[in-house]
Amino acid sequence: MRKLTSFAAGLLFGLGLLLSGMANPAKVIGFLDVAGAWDPSLALVMVGAIATALVPFTWAKRRERSLLDAPMRLPSKRELDGRLIGGSLVFGIGWGVAGICPGPAIAVLLSGHWQVVLFVLAMLGGMLLFSALERRRTC
Amino acid sequence: MTVDWANFTPWTALAGGVLIGAAASLFVLLNGRIAGISGLLASLLEPGAEGRDEKLLFLIGLLLAPLPWVLFGRLPVLEFQSGWFGLLIAGLLVGVGTRYGSGCTSGHGVCGISRLSARSIVATLAFMAAGFGTVYVLRHLLGG
Numbered sequence: 001m002r003k004l005t006s007f008a009a010g011l012l013f014g015l016g017l018l019l020s021g022m023a024n025p026a027k028v029i030g031f032l033d034v035a036g037a038w039d040p041s042l043a044l045v046m047v048g049a050i051a052t053a054l055v056p057f058t059w060a061k062r063r064e065r066s067l068l069d070a071p072m073r074l075p076s077k078r079e080l081d082g083r084l085i086g087g088s089l090v091f092g093i094g095w096g097v098a099g100i101c102p103g104p105a106i107a108v109l110l111s112g113h114w115q116v117v118l119f120v121l122a123m124l125g126g127m128l129l130f131s132a133l134e135r136r137r138t139c
Numbered sequence: 140m141t142v143d144w145a146n147f148t149p150w151t152a153l154a155g156g157v158l159i160g161a162a163a164s165l166f167v168l169l170n171g172r173i174a175g176i177s178g179l180l181a182s183l184l185e186p187g188a189e190g191r192d193e194k195l196l197f198l199i200g201l202l203l204a205p206l207p208w209v210l211f212g213r214l215p216v217l218e219f220q221s222g223w224f225g226l227l228i229a230g231l232l233v234g235v236g237t238r239y240g241s242g243c244t245s246g247h248g249v250c251g252i253s254r255l256s257a258r259s260i261v262a263t264l265a266f267m268a269a270g271f272g273t274v275y276v277l278r279h280l281l282g283g
Contacts, residue, residue, distance in 0.1 A: 003196050005169040010197035013162035013174060013245075014204020018215055020155025021148055022244075026218035030146060032274040037143035041152040046248060048156020049163070053253035056164030061254055066171035073171050073190075074254065077241070080261050087239025088247070088262040092269025094232025097277065098221045101244045102176040102237060106201045108217060115219045119230040126234020127181050 002068050014107040020045040023108050025099030032096055163250050166197065175246020176201070177237035240266070 021027045021041055030039035063072055095101050098119060105120050163174040170193055179198055182188035205214055221229065237243045240262050242251065247266075251259020 002170050002193055005165065006172075006193040006196040007200040009162045009166040009170070009174065010200025010202075011204050011207070012158055012165070012200075013197075014201040015208060016155045016158030016160075016162060017201075018155070018204060018208050019158060020152050021215070022155070023215055024217050025220055027146070029220050029274055029278075030143060032270045033278055034140055034271055035275050035279050037141055037146075039143040039146045041146070041148045044149050044152040045156040045159065046252075048153040049160035049249045050156075050253050052157045052160025053164045053249060056168055057250065057253040058255075060164075060167045060171075066167070066169055068169045070169075070171040072167075074167075074173065075241070075251075075256065075258070077258060080258060083239050084241060084258055084262055085265050087236045087241070088265035089236070089240075089269045090232050091236030091240055091243060092266030093273045094229040094234075094236055095244075095266060096270040096273025097232065098219075098226050098229030100226075100229065100233070102180060102233065103201065103243070103245045106176060106180070106198060107204050108214075109202055111205060111214055111217065113217055113219070115221075115223075115226055116217075118223060119226045119233075122227045122230025123234040124180070124184065126231040126236075127177075127184055127238050128234075129231070130235050130238035131181075131184065 002070060005068065013103070016049075017104050017107045020048075022101075023104040028095070028099035028101075028104075032099070159245075159249060160253070163245070163253070167250070172197075173246055173250045175242050175250060177233075177243040178241070178246050181238055236266075 017023055022045060028042065031042040060072060066072055100119050102123065105116055108116050109120055166172050166174040179194045182194055208214060242262060247259040247262040252263060
C-alpha cells in the first residue's frame with residue numbers, strides 16, 4: 001500500500017509542478033528577475049503549497065507513526081550552520097543560472113529536451129561529487 | 140520594479156501550488172516521508188539507503204506525471220535560457236548545493252516551511268536571495 005501511495009504522491013506532485021509553471025525555465029527566471037519585468041506568479045506556487053500543507057504537517061509532527069503505520073521520518077537537525085547556508089546559496093546560484101530546480105527537472109526529464117537530460121546528469125554528478133568529498137572528510 | 144502582467148498566471152500558479160502541497164501532505168501523512176526531491180534523488184545514488192522502493196516509486200510517479208497530463212492537454216512550453224555550458228554548471232551547482240544544504244525548493248521551501256523548521260526557513264531565504272542575485276548579475280550587470 002505504501003508503495004502505491006508513494007507513486008500516487010509523486011504523480012500528483014508532478015502534475016502540480018506542470019500546472020504551476022515551475023517547469024518552464026523562462027518562467028522561473030522571470031520570477032527571479034526582480035529588476036527587470038518581474039513575473040510574481042511563482043510566489044503564489046509557494047503560497048498555495050504552504051497554505052495547503054501547513055495543517056497536515058502540523059498534524060504529522062505530532063504523530064509517531066504515519067496513517068499507514070510507517071515511522072514518521074522528519075529531519076531532526078536543528079543547527080543553522082555554514083553547510084546549510086553555504087549549500088543553499090550554491091543551490092540558489094545554480095537555480096538562477098538555468099532556472100531549473102530538481103523537482104521540475106525530473107517532471108520534464110522525458111519531455112524530449114536534451115537540455116533537461118544534461119542538467120539532470122550534471123546534477124547527479126554534483127551529488128556524487130558531494131558524496132566523494134564527504135567520504136574523504138570522514139576517512 | 141515593473142511587473143510583467145502579460146505573463147502573470149496567478150490561478151494556475153496557485154492551483155499548481157495546492158496540488159504540490161497536497162502531494163507533500165499525502166506523502167508525509169501516509170508514508171511518514173518528506174517530499175524533498177534532491178534528498179530522494181541522492182538516496183537513490185547511495186547503495187543500501189533506507190526505504191529505497193518507496194523513494195524510487197515517488198520519483199517514478201514524478202517522472203511519469205506528463206503522461207496523465209497529455210490526456211487533457213499539451214505539455215507546457217519549456218523555454219531554455221542557457222546553452223550547454225550554463226546547464227552543465229547549473230546542474231553541478233544544484234547537485235552539490237542541495238546536498239550541502241540538505242534540500243531544495245521542495246524539501247526546504249514547501250515541506251520545511253510547512254512544518255515551520257527554522258533551518259528550512261533560513262535555507263529558503265538563502266537560495267531565493269542567491270537566485271535573485273544571480274539573475275541580477277547575469278541579466279543586468281553582465282547583460283547576458
